[in-house]
Amino acid sequence: MKALIIVDVQVDFLPEGALAVPAGDTIIPVINALQKDYDLVVATQDWHPADHGSFASQHSGAQVFDQIELHGLEQTLWPDHCVQSTAGAELAAALNTTNIEAIFRKGTDKQVDSYSGFFDNGKRKNTGLRGYLESREITEIHVCGLAADYCVYYTAMDSLEAGFKTAIISRATKPIDKTAFMDKKEIFLQKGGRIL
Ligand code: VGL
Ligand code: ZN
Secondary structure, three states: OEEEEEEOOEHHHOOOOOOOOOOHHHHHHHHHHHHHHOOEEEEEEEOEOOOOOOEHHHOOOOOOOOEEEEOOEEEEOEOOOOEOOOHHHOEOOOOOOOOEEEEEEEOOOOOOOOOOOOEOOOOOOEOOHHHHHHHOOOOEEEEEEEOHHHHHHHHHHHHHHOOOEEEEEEEEEEOOOHHHHHHHHHHHHHOOOEEO
């Protein structure tokens, strides 16, 4: 059985959003067309409290994109984004959500960021996604959405590590930083992932 994971296709990651991914909106029709090819479609949703520790606004003197240490982990600081129950945290209006059987929210603990749909960045807690996929007898996973170099990449890496045959669909994802994504793609390929 084959699943599609749609990662963080949310208003704040679209071109007008708080943490805009360049051309992020252009992948939505592609994702809508893809969904029919899968036995299961699930989504993730970045879902931060307003005082999340990954927000530059929570650290005096800090700037967006600074690197800090947050409770023992390396952390990039972001603009406030995907705050729980705000318009920016909604799934994109143009995304077809009728096939999505479950949505896994992440980034709810203000002390630790969560790029992957499977675990927080410290791998302290899991979201239940792996168990859900296993219960649905999924063996192969394709990952798409935003952003390619963060949440898509880390979700795909954890999928591989969990033993799923895993691919990233390049025409259905966009990075924040193109060169960073090229390097991460190499690592993913070396670990046995595929780029479609
Ligand atoms: C993401 C940075 C911060 C993502 C989420 O969805 O790729 N990136 N939070
Ligand atoms: Zn976030």
